[in-house]
Amino acid sequence: MRKQNYPIFIGLLLTFFNAATAADKPPAPFNRADLAAAATLRERASVDTTAYQLIESLTTEVGPRPAGSAGDKAAVAWALREMNRLGFANVHTVETMVPHWVRGEAEFSVLAPFPQTMPTLALGGSVGTGNEGIETDAVMVKDLDALAALPAGAVKDKIVFFSNRMDRTRDGSGYGKAVAVRAGGPSKAAELGAVGVVIRSISTSDSRFPHTGALRYASTAPRIPALAISNPDADALVRQFDSGKPVRLRIRSTSRDLPPAPSASVVGEIPGTDLAHEIVILGAHLDSWDPGVGAIDDGAGVAIMMGVARLIGGLDVKPRRTIRVVLFANEEFGTSGSLSYVAANEADVARHVLGFEADFGAGPVWRLSSRVNPVQLPAVDQIFKALAPLKLVRGDNEARGGADLEGLSKRGMPILEPGLDGTNYFDVHHTANDTLAQVDPKALRQSLAAFATTVWLGAQYSGTWERVTTEKAPRR
C-alpha cells in the first residue's frame, strides 16, 4: 500500500514546484506551431528531389568552376537563375576579385630506381616548372617536423617527398592534422634549398586519384613547384625509397597565375516577419576545384542551403527572422568572396544573428554542435530534441564553423552546426572524382531534413541570439 502512495506524493510535489517556478521561467524557446512546422519540414525534406536536382544541374550545366574561370562566371549566372526560379527574394550578387590560377599540364615520373609515371595534380597556386621540367634526386620525409629535423643541406637542390598519410575520421579532424604539409610544405622545403615538392595527397582513398588543394607560399622563401600524387602511388614511391637505392624524380607543371579576375557571391532570401531585420545566414560556396565537377565540394552544400530556404519558403507560416542564403565566391583560393561579403555588409554585421555553413559533402548529418553564447544552450537542447527522429549525437559548444563564415564568426555571430558525416569525404574531395555519382540521394535528404529543422527553429527562436565572445579557429 505504501508503494502506491509514492506516485501521488511525487505528483503533488511536482505540481507545487511547477507553480512556484513558473513566474521565473523564461518563455519556451519554441511554440507549438514552430515545432509542428519543423516536423513538416522534416517530412518534406525526406521526400525532396529539388536539392539533388540542383547538384545535377550545377554539375551538368556548369561543371568545374574554379575561381576566375569561365565556369566560375557560369556558376554565378546559374545561381542567379536558380534562386529566381525558386522564388527567393532580394536575389543579388556581391562582387569580389578572385585569384586566377590556371593548372595547365602536370607530369610526375620516377626515373630511378624503377622508372614509372604516375598521375599527378599541381597544388593550387603552385608555380610551374618551366616547360622542360625539373629532374633531380629526391628526399623522403614524413612531415614538416621530419623535414625540420634533417641535417643542413640535406634537401639542397632536391625534390622533397612528404609521405605522411592522413587518418580517416567522421568529423574531419584527420584533415586538419595532415593538411599543414600541403599548405606550408612547399615554402618550408624551399627555405632549406629544395627545388620542388611532391606530397602524398591529403586523402583517405585507396583509389588512384591525386588530390589538389591550395598551397600558401611564404613571402620569405623562393616559390617552388609542388605536386600531389595519390595514396597508391605514394605507397609505391615509399617502396622505391625503401629499396635503399637513390630515387630520382622528374616533375613538370605548366601551371601559372593570370591577373586576378572579377567574380561574385550570390545572395537570395526568404524574408522574415517580425524580426526580419535579423539575418540567419546559410553559407555554402559556389566555386569548385577544376579536376572534378564539384558535386560534394560544394555542390552538396549549395543544394542543401538552397533546398532549406526553398522548403522554409514553402511553409504556410513565414519565418520570424530573414533566411539569407549566400553562395560564396572563391572559398578554395583564400575566401575572398567571404571577405568581400563581410566588407560589403560592414554596417550590418551585428544583424547576422545566427550562421550555418554546409561545406562538407552530402551527409548524412550525424551530430548537432554549436558555438553559441552559453545562455542559449537550453534552446540548442530543444532543437536537438526536435531532431530526435534523425537520430543525431549531441555535440559540444566548440563548433569551429566553416571557412566562409569565419569573418562573421570572429565578430561574435553564433553558429549552429549540423555535422555532416565526413568519413568518406576525403576519398573524393579535391579530386577528378568529385562527381554526381558520389552524392547519395538518401543521405542528402537526411541532411536537408536536419538543416531545415535546425535553421527553421533558429529563425523562430523566442529569445535573442546573444553574441559569442570566444574565438575558435575555423576548421577549413
Place this chain on the structure above:
Amino acid sequence: MRKQNYPIFIGLLLTFFNAATAADKPPAPFNRADLAAAATLRERASVDTTAYQLIESLTTEVGPRPAGSAGDKAAVAWALREMNRLGFANVHTVETMVPHWVRGEAEFSVLAPFPQTMPTLALGGSVGTGNEGIETDAVMVKDLDALAALPAGAVKDKIVFFSNRMDRTRDGSGYGKAVAVRAGGPSKAAELGAVGVVIRSISTSDSRFPHTGALRYASTAPRIPALAISNPDADALVRQFDSGKPVRLRIRSTSRDLPPAPSASVVGEIPGTDLAHEIVILGAHLDSWDPGVGAIDDGAGVAIMMGVARLIGGLDVKPRRTIRVVLFANEEFGTSGSLSYVAANEADVARHVLGFEADFGAGPVWRLSSRVNPVQLPAVDQIFKALAPLKLVRGDNEARGGADLEGLSKRGMPILEPGLDGTNYFDVHHTANDTLAQVDPKALRQSLAAFATTVWLGAQYSGTWERVTTEKAPRR
C-alpha cells in the same frame, strides 16, 4: 527400443552394399597422402606472403607492361629472375611477336550544349585523330542493335556515343554481354559513315576512371578513332543529350601503331615423377594495360600461379604430373603469346592433360567449375570435397576457361576452374586504378589455397584425364 535398432540395421546394410560393389569400383581418385598434402597446401596458403610480395614486386619494379613496351621486356626479365629465385625447373621463354600500339594523348570535350572536358582513354588499337582532333555533332545509341536500327545516314560524319551500362555480376557474365560495343562498335559505326566513336566504359564503377581495352577493326570498314569515358561522365553526357539540344563533341587522340615487337612468354616447372610427361598447365598473363600497373589484371594471376607452384614445390612429396606455369605474353592484344606457345608445343599438345587459368583478379574463389570429360566428374566431386573448408559453390561442367588456354582447350584439354569472385573486378580492370591497393591480401591467400588444392589433386589424380570433345567459347 526399435528406434535403437535402426542404425545397426542400416550399418549392416551399408557394409553389405560396400562389399558387393568393391570389385566393380574404380580405385579412389586420390589416396590418403594426396589428401593430406592438399590440407597442408591449404594451411600454408592461408599464411602465405610470397604471392602478395610477387604482385608488389611486379607492380613496383616493372609497373605497366603493355605488349611491345619497355615494361613488357622488363616483365619478361622479372619473371625469369623470380622463377629462378623460387627454384622452378626448366625456366625458359617462348618467343612471340606482339603488336606495339602506343597510346599517346587523348582528349574528350563536350562543346555543346554545356561545355565540359572529361577524362578519356583511347581504346587499345585505336587509330589517332590527327593532332588537330575531330569536332562534330554526336548521336547517342544504347548498343549495336540500336545503332543498326537507325535510319540510313543518321550517323554520317558524326561521332557515335554508345551509352549502355554493363551489369555487375559475380561470374563476369555482365562483361561478356556488354563488351561487344567496345570490340565491334568502332567498325560498325564506321560502316555507317561515322567518323569517331565514344563508348561508356565497360565498367561497373561509379568512379571517374575510363576503362581501356582492345577494339577489333573489321577489314571492311574505315578505321575510325574510338575513346572511352567513365560511368559518371557517361551519365553526364546522357543528361546533355536528354536536354534535347544538339550535342557537339571534340575528340583528339595521338595513339598510333608501331611495328610489331618481339616479346616472350615465360615458362617454369615443378617436375613430375611417375607421370612427369603429363603436364598440368597453369596460365596467367604477364602483359598489362598501360594506364595502371596491372595488379589485378593480371599480377594477381601471375602471383597465384607462381605461388601455387612454389607451394607444391615445397611439399615433401613430389607431384606425379609436371606442374608447368606459363606466364603468357600479350593476352590483351590478341593472345599472340598463347598462340605462339601452342605452335611451339604442337607436338606436345596432348601432353597438356589439364589446364588452369587465373585472369580474373585476386579473388576470393567462390566456385569450382570444370570442363572435363564427363567420366571424370566423380574426381572433380572429390576435389570439391577436399575444398570444403574454403566454402565454395559447386559449379557446372561448362567452364569456359580463359583466353590464354583457349588454344589448348579447343584441342581437347580438360579445364578445372576455381572461380575468382568478379563482383568488383570490373570496377578496376583496364583502368589507371589497377594498383596494388586493389588487392585484398586475405582474398589472395584464400584464392591461393583454392588453386593450390585443386592443382595438386589434379596432378595426383589416379585415373587418366580424358580429352574433352565439346567446344565452348572463351569468356575473355
